[in-house]
Amino acid sequence: MMLKNREPLINMLVKLMLAFVLLxxxxxxxxxxxxxxxxxxxxxxxxxxxxxKLQWTDNLNIESSYCIDxxxxxxxxxxxxxxxxxxxxxxxxxTDSNVREGHTYTYRIRYYVSSDKSYTIYTNEASAxxxxxVKPSSLTVTTVSTSEIDLKWAYPATSSxxxxxxxxxxGADWAAIATVSAGTNTYSDSGxxxxxxxxxxxxxxxxxxxxxxxxxxESGRWAVTKVGASGGLYGYASSSNAxxxxxxxxxxxxxxxxxxxxxxxxxxxxxxxxxxxxxTYTDIGLEQYKKYTYRIGAKASYSGSPDTANYTDEVxxxxxxxxxxxxxTVKSALGADMELxxxxxxxxxxxxxxxxxxxxNGEWQQYGQTERNVNSFTxxxxxxxxxxxxRVRAHMLYNNSYSSFTNEASAWSMSLEAATDLQxxxxxxxxxKLVWADNSSRESGFAIERKTGVDGEWVQIASLAANITTHxxxxxxxxxxxxxxxxxxxNIYFKSYIYSEIIEIRDNVTGxxxxxxxxxxxxxxxxxxxxxxSNNESGFKIERLNPSSLYYEEIAxxxxxxxxxxxxxxTPGTYxxxxxxxxxxxSNTEYTREMNIRTPQHVSIKDVADSHWAFKEIENLxxxxxxxxNNGYFKPSDKITRGELASMLVTAFGVEGTSVGSFADxxxxxxxxxxxxVADKMGIITVSKNNYFYxxxxxxxxxxxxxxxxTLKTTGKPLNGYEDSILDEFSDKDDxxxxxxxxxxxxxxxxxxSAQTKNGEQVIxxxxxxxxxxxxxxxxxxxxxx
Numbered sequence: 001m002m003l004k005n006r007e008p009l010i011n012m013l014v015k016l017m018l019a020f021v022l023l024x025x026x027x028x029x030x031x032x033x034x035x036x037x038x039x040x041x042x043x044x045x046x047x048x049x050x051x052x053k054l055q056w057t058d059n060l061n062i063e064s065s066y067c068i069d070x071x072x073x074x075x076x077x078x079x080x081x082x083x084x085x086x087x088x089x090x091x092x093x094x095t096d097s098n099v100r101e102g103h104t105y106t107y108r109i110r111y112y113v114s115s116d117k118s119y120t121i122y123t124n125e126a127s128a129x130x131x132x133x134v135k136p137s138s139l140t141v142t143t144v145s146t147s148e149i150d151l152k153w154a155y156p157a158t159s160s161x162x163x164x165x166x167x168x169x170x171g172a173d174w175a176a177i178a179t180v181s182a183g184t185n186t187y188s189d190s191g192x193x194x195x196x197x198x199x200x201x202x203x204x205x206x207x208x209x210x211x212x213x214x215x216x217x218e219s220g221r222w223a224v225t226k227v228g229a230s231g232g233l234y235g236y237a238s239s240s241n242a243x244x245x246x247x248x249x250x251x252x253x254x255x256x257x258x259x260x261x262x263x264x265x266x267x268x269x270x271x272x273x274x275x276x277x278x279x280t281y282t283d284i285g286l287e288q289y290k291k292y293t294y295r296i297g298a299k300a301s302y303s304g305s306p307d308t309a310n311y312t313d314e315v316x317x318x319x320x321x322x323x324x325x326x327x328x329t330v331k332s333a334l335g336a337d338m339e340l341x342x343x344x345x346x347x348x349x350x351x352x353x354x355x356x357x358x359x360x361n362g363e364w365q366q367y368g369q370t371e372r373n374v375n376s377f378t379x380x381x382x383x384x385x386x387x388x389x390x391r392v393r394a395h396m397l398y399n400n401s402y403s404s405f406t407n408e409a410s411a412w413s414m415s416l417e418a419a420t421d422l423q424x425x426x427x428x429x430x431x432x433k434l435v436w437a438d439n440s441s442r443e444s445g446f447a448i449e450r451k452t453g454v455d456g457e458w459v460q461i462a463s464l465a466a467n468i469t470t471h472x473x474x475x476x477x478x479x480x481x482x483x484x485x486x487x488x489x490x491n492i493y494f495k496s497y498i499y500s501e502i503i504e505i506r507d508n509v510t511g512x513x514x515x516x517x518x519x520x521x522x523x524x525x526x527x528x529x530x531x532x533x534s535n536n537e538s539g540f541k542i543e544r545l546n547p548s549s550l551y552y553e554e555i556a557x558x559x560x561x562x563x564x565x566x567x568x569x570x571t572p573g574t575y576x577x578x579x580x581x582x583x584x585x586x587s588n589t590e591y592t593r594e595m596n597i598r599t600p601q602h603v604s605i606k607d608v609a610d611s612h613w614a615f616k617e618i619e620n621l622x623x624x625x626x627x628x629x630n631n632g633y634f635k636p637s638d639k640i641t642r643g644e645l646a647s648m649l650v651t652a653f654g655v656e657g658t659s660v661g662s663f664a665d666x667x668x669x670x671x672x673x674x675x676x677x678v679a680d681k682m683g684i685i686t687v688s689k690n691n692y693f694y695x696x697x698x699x700x701x702x703x704x705x706x707x708x709x710x711t712l713k714t715t716g717k718p719l720n721g722y723e724d725s726i727l728d729e730f731s732d733k734d735d736x737x738x739x740x741x742x743x744x745x746x747x748x749x750x751x752x753x754s755a756q757t758k759n760g761e762q763v764i765x766x767x768x769x770x771x772x773x774x775x776x777x778x779x780x781x782x783x784x785x786x
């Protein structure tokens with residue numbers, strides 16, 4: 001009952017809804033904004049005949065077509081065409097051919113929806129002025145190589161434009177690949193594919209999207225890149241009337257090889273064609289001793305193709321047979337050096353050519369040569385971690401004749417490091433233990449090589465794995481001399497090796513040194529001397545026991561046959577104990593008798609503090625009574641006289657001689673008379689022509705150099721010779737007296753005398769004065785040269 005009362009209400013609601021739907025359908029559809037959904041309009045102007053091309057992107061999905069409006073100059077817009085939509089996101093275009101030069105045309109686009117008759121939504125407006133651009137008048141296309149084609153063009157009369165270069169491959173669309181500036185009428189198109197056809201055309205570009213028509217039209221002009229050339233052509237006489245040619249078949253897209261030989265008139269003729277994959281040919285029936293010239297052309301042949309041949313370099317071969325070398329081997333030695341060895345089978349060669357190829361993709365090149373009858377070669381110009389390949393052939397230089405090549409041999413250049421610090425220990429009369437340092441991280445192992453006697457042959461006695469650094473040779477015989485070396489190698493893959501230094505094995509050192517004596521030279525220095533009783537030592541070990549220690553410590557080693565040692569830096573007034581023994585690499589003698597000495601007490605010098613720059617030298621010489629003080633004062637800054645320096649040198653070096661005679665200004669009453677006379681008799685000092693020595697004159701630096709150099713020569717310890725060019729670095733070299741050049745150069749060269757600083761520069765100051773401190777340092781250095 002209640003449902004029946006509601007039925008009229010439901011019917012009324014349904015009718016109202018239908019009426020609302022009909023009302024909505026009567027309103028037009030609301031369009032999408034073209035400003036946001038339609039791309040900006042672009043124009044391309046083409047000339048001859050003139051055309052304006054419009055392009056835009058379809059970014060709408062409700063339109064059924066586009067309407068194109070156009071106005072000329074300042075006129076009104078009118079619809080001139082309709083373009084139909086393709087698909088969302090595609091590029092649409094329309095070309096207006098109804099244009100003339102000298103006018104400006106403006107375009108806009110509106111869309112059309114079949115359910116909406118509104119045409120009010122437009123794109124932006126775009127304008128173009130039709131201006132003349134003269135089409136190019138010529139175009140040549142030339143094949144240059146397997147990957148390059150060159151273009152050249154011209155314009156009529158004096159026309160000049162930027163030029164757009166367009167290219168397409170077979171079956172492809174035209175595409176602009178370059179724009180060349182006005183005034184340049186050439187273009188090189190590189191990076192192309194081998195033996196491939198390319199089409200080209202060009203347009204003049206006058207700016208503002210204005211282009212001429214394409215030249216030479218829609219079909220363009222075409223060219224084909226060359227096929228890849230073969231390489232490595234060489235030849236040799238394989239008999240007295242035949243020449244064999246060989247080359248690398250490295251060509252690309254080759255249909256056949258064209259083998260050509262030059263005729264007497266200088267032109268080439270084809271003597272044979274062979275298929276790809278063939279890389280050798282023998283030319284028979286030739287005349288002995290005659291020279292022939294060849295080249296190989298890689299060619300591709302198909303209907304309508306241009307000549308795409310690519311030729312090798314020419315080779316000249318004389319038909320004269322030489323027996324080829326054989327059995328080439330190569331090893332990497334001495335780090336990255338390559339050692340080549342082969343068998344010489346000919347008797348008429350003038351020498352051998354060494355050819356090399358570096359790396360997997362390298363090219364064969366003649367690298368070196370040898371004289372006749374030589375069958376080895378060392379390549380010392382290699383880089384580490386590169387595979388090098390080699391081949392060798394015999395030749396006769398005067399008639400351009402060659403043999404065939406040997407086999408190819410290769411090796412990897414390895415940067416192996418040699419073993420170092422090779423030492424030995426003689427365990428017994430029949431056993432010697434070797435120890436060395438492994439400096440390489442890439443070796444396959446080590447080989448132990450031994451030589452018996454100076455003139456013996458090297459023999460490998462053991463092969464060890466990598467990282468092993470010791471080996472005991474148990475096959476030695478007493479009384480024989482042996483030499484050892486360690487070979488670090490990587491022969492498993494790369495045939496590389498390098499040797500250590502050689503050591504000589506001697507019998508155990510014999511002959512204990514004796515007669516050890518010690519002399520205190522100062523409060524901080526002692527002198528040790530001993531007798532050498534051995535003839536096979538490597539040197540001597542000096543050991544010292546300090547008062548604060550319980551055990552002897554080795555303080556120094558000196559070389560074989562040395563029998564003196566100066567121990568410095570000691571504490572004054574202290575007892576020290578010493579002993580010495582001879583040694584070699586594997587043994588020691590017994591010690592000398594132990595000796596001790598007490599260093600003198602420290603000498604107090606009132607005006608020379610411990611911080612003084614010459615304190616060590618002054619204190620040493622004063623404590624040895626070589627230099628004197630006056631009531632404890634040394635006066636280090638006082639200038640020293642010629643007589644005082646002569647006295648110091650005679651005393652310091654213990655120069656002995658007669659002290660008789662006199663000078664005009666030196667007699668027996670002079671303070672340094674005895675020392676001056678000894679210095680004169682031993683040729684240490686210089687005297688004037690009128691017999692004056694001038695003992696109380698201050699000594700100059702160059703005079704001191706002369707006196708010291710002569711003293712060292714007199715005592716059997718002459719200075720090493722130095723060229724005066726050592727003085728070139730000093731601005732005052734020319735101030736040195738000619739007679740003093742040798743002495744000054746030697747004193748500076750050995751560091752006994754030091755340069756001085758003047759105005760920020762190092763100078764010799766040969767006429768400068770010498771202070772007592774200067775003399776102390778020079779004498780101390782001269783005394784301790786050994």
